[in-house]
Amino acid sequence: MPERRSFQAFHPFARLSRLLDAHPAGHDTPILLSIGEPKNQPPAFVTEEIVGAAAKWSSYPPPRGTAAYNGACADWLTRRYGLPQGMIDPQRHVLPLPGSREGLFFAVVSAVQEHAVEGKGDGAPPVILMPNPFYHVYAGAAVAMGAEPVFVPATAATGFMPNYGALDPAVLDRAVFCFLNSPANPQGAAADRAYLARLVALARRHDFIVGFDECYAEIYDTTPPAGVLEVIAESGGALDHVLAFHSLSKRSSAPGLRCGFAAGDAALIDKLDAALRVGGAGVSLPILAAGTRLWREEAHVEANRDYYRRNFELAARILGNRFGFRKPDGGFFLWLDVGDGEAAALKLWREAGVRVVPGGYMSEPGPDGVNPGARYIRVALVYDAATTEEGLNRIVQVLGDDVGDDDAAVSAAPQVAAAEG
Ligand SMILES: Cc1ncc(COP(=O)(O)O)c(C=O)c1O
Structure with missing residues (x-):
């Protein structure tokens, strides 16, 4: 029989809460680039x-x-x-x-x-x-x-x-x-x-x-x-x-x-x-x-694409070729190679109030013990251009050109419910 595992074991946001909730946001205005929830509005x-x-x-x-x-x-x-x-x-x-x-x-x-x-x-x-x-x-x-x-x-x-x-x-x-x-x-x-x-x-x-x-x-x-x-x-x-x-x-x-x-x-x-x-x-x-x-x-869908296009243009300008940045073929996420995604997510939250998902929380270790997402963070570009620009600037300020930072301690904290489809 396959090993029985809880739903929570696979839920990135349950794991993210355990990583971050014990730490205060390092900024008065946190920016939640963790959740892939569109912030644009549907048509009236x-x-x-x-x-x-x-x-x-x-x-x-x-x-x-x-x-x-x-x-x-x-x-x-x-x-x-x-x-x-x-x-x-x-x-x-x-x-x-x-x-x-x-x-x-x-x-x-x-x-x-x-x-x-x-x-x-x-x-x-x-x-x-x-x-x-x-x-x-x-x-x-x-x-x-x-x-x-x-x-x-x-x-x-x-x-x-x-x-x-x-x-x-x-x-x-x-x-x-x-x-x-x-x-x-x-x-x-x-x-x-x-x-x-x-x-x-x-x-x-x-x-x-x-x-x-x-x-x-x-x-x-x-x-x-x-x-x-x-x-x-x-x-x-x-x-x-x-x-x-x-x-x-x-x-x-x-x-x-x-x-x-x-x-x-x-x-x-x-x-x-x-x-x-x-x-x-x-x-x-x-x-x-x-x-x-x-x-x-279709008009609202084209406007929606424009909304995300602006955000990806900002990302291209602000990130340049850091973290293996590439414009995605589709969707609204950045998948950035930061060396150690969990350490980077903790650092971004503690130092800049930016919440992102460690890539390893969306993937499982393979038979070789390597988690294919571990080097990455997932960044949702769902906010308006001004918020997105501010979030990306903070990411560059905190992570700069270095990839990875092993000094972050992972602590246990109460789980907070989080949404995403
Ligand atoms: C890969 C993927 N599939 C499916 C969904 C579910 O979306 P919905 O049920 O809102 O259509 C999501 C939502 O985030 C998703 O990221």
């Missing part, structure tokens, strides 16, 4: 739509969505990825979700449950493949289901994408589900089409599902990151083994709305729906009304 029409549909609060959320919402999602996918008309059937291939997080979690619940019901495997726990570093929900879902998380390095040496094809075929045969996050949190790398096509082929060969977590797909500078559905369209349109997850949290700066969707193989969508009907909250009709309009509207 969100409120109009919710108010307009307020009579519908008395209805339960429809598990399969509405023709209007699912149609808006399918049309957006078709526009965004240049899909052939009709490839995505709004009712069969799209499932509304409160956010991508819920879908990612329940997709593992569904895959492991199916595996057990069908009596597959030889008694060994099923494997869930994930990149390392990883979004904590991936590992949490695996341990919740008694499955074995297998962490696959996504480091500078692998172009920050996991090389699943290099795994032992026996491990691949035990896999029931695999996560791919592109653009990736935290590294900001995006998979190219060839990578996506190879992963779909690998999944079919070894019969596991891939959950393509594409929630950062709309946050980019000039080149829209590739998505799995466009690759599938190019190779004939068969959706088997594939689920793609999308969300309005980042695209529309609306993480509080809890509105997203999964798209993919009809049978997998049915199974995900069945799992969500057991434990999911659904998406209420007023929220679906707002979501419908958001998926159909």
